[in-house]
Amino acid sequence: MKTLYIGMAVAAALLSATAQAHQAGDFIFRAGSATVRPDESSGNVLGLGGFNVDNDTQLGLTFTYLVTDNIGVELLAATPFRHNVGLKSTGDIASIKHLPPSLMAQYYFGDAPDKFRPYLGVGINYTTFYDTHFNQTGRDAGLSDLSLKHSWGIAGQAGLDYNVDDNWLVNMSVWYMDIDTDVRFKAGGQQQSVHTQIDPWVFMFGVGYRF
Ligand code: NI
Numbered sequence: 001m002k003t004l005y006i007g008m009a010v011a012a013a014l015l016s017a018t019a020q021a022h023q024a025g026d027f028i029f030r031a032g033s034a035t036v037r038p039d040e041s042s043g044n045v046l047g048l049g050g051f052n053v054d055n056d057t058q059l060g061l062t063f064t065y066l067v068t069d070n071i072g073v074e075l076l077a078a079t080p081f082r083h084n085v086g087l088k089s090t091g092d093i094a095s096i097k098h099l100p101p102s103l104m105a106q107y108y109f110g111d112a113p114d115k116f117r118p119y120l121g122v123g124i125n126y127t128t129f130y131d132t133h134f135n136q137t138g139r140d141a142g143l144s145d146l147s148l149k150h151s152w153g154i155a156g157q158a159g160l161d162y163n164v165d166d167n168w169l170v171n172m173s174v175w176y177m178d179i180d181t182d183v184r185f186k187a188g189g190q191q192q193s194v195h196t197q198i199d200p201w202v203f204m205f206g207v208g209y210r211f
Contacts, residue, residue, distance in 0.1 A: 021112040022161065022210065026066045030171050032206015034060025036081050036100075042196035046187055048087045051196055056081045060204045062173075064106070072106040074121060076175070082131075085183075093138035094146055097131040100177060100202075102155045117161045125155040125177045127198075134185070145186045151198075153178030159204075167210055175202040 022028070038053040045051060058081050064074040080099055086092040104123030110116065129148035138146075159173030179198040186192065 022066060022069065022108055022114075022117050022163070023112040024066055024068045026210050028062075028064040028066070028072075028161070028169070028208050028210045030060075030062045030064070030169075030204075030206050030208035032060055032171065032204050033057055034078050034202055034204045036083075036200045036202050038083065038198045038200045040196065040198050042183070043194045045087055045194050046192070048089050050087075051183065051194070052086045052088065053198060054084045054086075054092075056083050060202075060206065062204075066108070069112045070108045072108060072119070072121075074104040074106055074123075076100070076102040076104070080131075090137060090141065092135060093141065093143065094132065094134045096129055096133075096146075096148060098127050098129045098148075100125055100127040100179065102126070102175070102177065104155065104157060106157075108161075115163045117163070119157075119159050119161070121155075121157040121159070123155050123157075125151070125153050125179065127151045127153075127177070127179045127181075129181065142188045143185055145184070147184050148196075149182040149184070151179045151181050153180060161208060163210075169208040169210060171204070171206050171208045173204045175204070176200075177202065 035057040037055045040053045042050040058079040061077045064072045066072045080097045084092040085094040102125040104121035106121035108119040128150045132146040134143045155177045157175040162170045183194045
């Protein structure tokens with residue numbers, strides 16, 4: 001009887017070791033806070049210097065499929081980010097919204113049963129801007145017709161999953177996205193275009209479910 005118990009305990013330990021796995025064929029769904037911190041630089045705006053773009057935090061979602069125990073494909077989605085845009089001398093003059101979906105190829109370090117699975121990814125980011133408006137300050141300065149060109153660029157990420165049990169995990173990841181755009185607007189009726197690099201760091205903290 002004692003041998004049977006030991007046998008069962010060993011079997012249970014083995015089962016739980018292999019069950020806490022990131023392995024080929026798994027889907028991982030992660031959700032959490034995603035903070036976009038632009039590292040912006042732009043051309044000179046009407047002789048007043050470059051644009052400033054503030055931070056925003058939204059709900060970030062990632063969907064991952066593990067092709068092998070170590071290679072994954074991931075799609076990043078989020079609720080729309082909203083940023084204030086300003087100039088040093090004027091303060092905020094406009095607000096914009098954007099969605100930055102990204103498709104990543106990933107490498108997960110370690111082996112399927114490991115609790116900690118750090119990973120690196122590289123991929124493509126598409127960012128579309130919409131709901132772009134000058135605020136009262138901008139309009140008072142004679143600015144109108146704001147639009148931002150969509151952007152295609154490279155994205156990189158580093159992340160860490162900690163497997164809590166067979167299905168649940170805790171995740172943190174940081175992304176860098178090469179997002180460049182042309183900011184177009186009219187100043188006193190004259191068309192302007194200012195090349196702007198937003199190039200944000202994105203910090204995500206969340207929980208994940210693997211199945
Ligand atoms: Ni850039």
